[in-house]
């Protein structure tokens with residue numbers, strides 16, 4: 001009996017470093033399907049922009065903490081992204097990722113009537129993380145997110161859109177498909193499975 | 203392939219350096235992600251292919267620089283933004299301010315003036331405006347001019363009115379402006395005791411002792427070193443037990459000055475000098 005010779009090649013660096021998710025109308029339900037599929041001890045940080053009526057104090061982090069096995073919190077400026085934490089953009093601020101692995105906030109004008117805007121988050125993820133970013137665009141009635149998803153794709157990152165046929169509101173993922181921003185168009189369950197599977201890619 | 207043109211990073215540094223050398227505006231310690239977005243947007247607005255081309259324009263044309271400054275400074279504001287902040291000021295800060303015979307309040311990074319008028323209205327309703335001097339400072343001269351004019355679009359007034367009510371307003375917001383030509387002209391008695399001034403938290407020093415500093419949604423654009431510089435100015439300017447109010451997502455807690463301030467209303471980011 002022989003055992004396989006240990007490979008001397010160094011372990012390749014983990015391909016992905018961050019998952020960014022955008023959702024609008026119907027997003028709470030969609031996230032409620034995808035996020036609980038992520039395994040405990042997930043090793044990527046997950047950053048979510050969900051459009052909500054402005055001015056409501058955001059309870060997202062709390063709402064999802066009961067449904068998800070991972071830690072959830074609202075992102076703070078200059079906070080360092082940690083693996084296995086799900087971050088939500090604070091209401092009335094754009095959330096951006098810096099190349100040094102921290103968050104930045106901005107109060108610049110809304111984009112597609114939204115602040116936080118998915119395009120702003122995704123654009124900064126494409127810029128800061130390039131091919132190490134995974135972008136996911138879910139249900140919504142907005143134009144926000146499609147261009148940002150395209151930016152991630154063009155930077156070499158992985159991009160997924162929810163199957164518009166399945167989405168509660170198809171406009172947002174359909175816009176991404178139309179733009180050619182999504183490498184894969186999948187139902188929610190498969191998106192969850194894909195994200196969970198990134199875990200093994202070490 | 204990258205989101206931004208080749209050499210973007212290098213050229214932004216050169217642009218920022220050029221602006222500093224030529225116009226003495228110091229953006230060297232601003233958060234990169236936001237700066238990159240603004241410069242990318244400026245490229246579109248100016249029709250420039252590269253940041254170097256933009257740099258050449260602004261170096262040789264002060265008007266072009268002024269246009270760029272509008273993009274870089276993010277002059278976005280509203281009255282009584284985060285109403286609970288102003289409510290907390292009424293409840294927890296005003297009672298202390300009352301004990302002083304005269305008051306100095308510094309609104310740092312006042313942008314187009316919305317925060318200044320909000321503060322003036324609040325102080326007026328609490329009977330303190332008469333004995334207060336307000337310093338309203340910013341690095342953007344066009345924003346300061348707009349602040350001094352005090353004219354806002356009628357569109358924005360509905361939001362301002364809602365915020366005013368949630369902020370514990372005691373009258374009708376319409377008592378404080380005259381409606382004209384799709385705009386609201388703020389009552390000029392509100393700015394009677396306001397001094398508008400060009401002042402940079404990045405390059406200037408303290409100009410007066412104050413009892414209360416309100417600096418909101420400015421520090422989020424600074425790196426930690428520059429945030430510390432700004433906190434240093436506030437600390438130096440504030441009298442003993444003076445108050446510091448910050449934006450909803452800002453805190454002194456992680457700064458070099460953490461130990462020198464204590465929270466008064468943590469959720470509303472109101473601190474007090476120890």
Ligand SMILES: C[S@@+](CC[C@H](N)C(=O)[O-])C[C@H]1O[C@@H](n2cnc3c(N)ncnc32)[C@H](O)[C@@H]1O
Nearest residue numbers: 275279280311313341342402403404418419420
């Ligand atoms: C987003 S606005 C905030 C306006 C207002 N305080 C509010 O919260 O609504 C940011 C302001 O900070 C100003 N600013 C940027 N850098 C500055 C500096 N170094 N010193 C003083 N003000 C600065 C900008 O010109 C801009 O008007």
